[in-house]
Amino acid sequence: MPRRDSEQTAASEDAIYLRAVANGDMHALEVLFQKYQAQIYQTALGVTRDPSLAEEVLQDVFFRLYRHADRLDGSSPLAPWLYRVTINLCYNRLKGLRAWTDSFHELAERLFSPSSSSPERSVERSELQLVVQQALAELDPKHRAVVVLFYLHEYSVQEIAEIVGVPEGTVKSRLFYARKLLRRYLERYDGLSDLLVPNPA
Numbered sequence: 001m002p003r004r005d006s007e008q009t010a011a012s013e014d015a016i017y018l019r020a021v022a023n024g025d026m027h028a029l030e031v032l033f034q035k036y037q038a039q040i041y042q043t044a045l046g047v048t049r050d051p052s053l054a055e056e057v058l059q060d061v062f063f064r065l066y067r068h069a070d071r072l073d074g075s076s077p078l079a080p081w082l083y084r085v086t087i088n089l090c091y092n093r094l095k096g097l098r099a100w101t102d103s104f105h106e107l108a109e110r111l112f113s114p115s116s117s118s119p120e121r122s123v124e125r126s127e128l129q130l131v132v133q134q135a136l137a138e139l140d141p142k143h144r145a146v147v148v149l150f151y152l153h154e155y156s157v158q159e160i161a162e163i164v165g166v167p168e169g170t171v172k173s174r175l176f177y178a179r180k181l182l183r184r185y186l187e188r189y190d191g192l193s194d195l196l197v198p199n200p201a
Helices: 002-022 025-047 053-070 078-092 104-113 119-137 142-154 156-165 168-186
Strands: none
Touching: 002 025, 002 053, 025 053, 025 142, 025 156, 053 078, 053 119, 078 156, 104 119, 119 168, 142 156, 156 168
16 A cells, blocks of 8 residues: 555545544554554664663554644644654753663664675674664764654655754755765775665655
């Protein structure tokens, strides 16, 4: 099913649950939580690199959904609204925090296209994950947010611009900067830089 058709179907289903949530139906809220919790937590972890903060953001996102369900008419897909709230909550929690040092292998796997499953290639991909971890640790949350939305959730530049509330050119520049940093790290390792996926249009 094409993505747009799938989103329209999801929006119709979500609209039913949103109306129920607005009327105080906690089961409907639980349905939406089960449907979106993995994506929201993954996004929050991608931006904060802190499992505890990501869990806090996840809970806060759905608390806000419960409070504002009556303001959402369900005519648009719910996911972009959830991501927008998630990103903003992450920004708020990260103010003044130090850079992260923990790994983020799941995003590393999605940032780069799989090639061969040979043992040599597997070793390269393990090295690649460590390199990506180092590079991502240098990015600020705003750059990390667009990287997560583009590579992990496969949103277009236009969709990301709407979610984070910035011009498309800003999204492109943040992606360009992030990729430039990643490539700089990868160029230190022979055989890894060719794994970088193509630039966004």
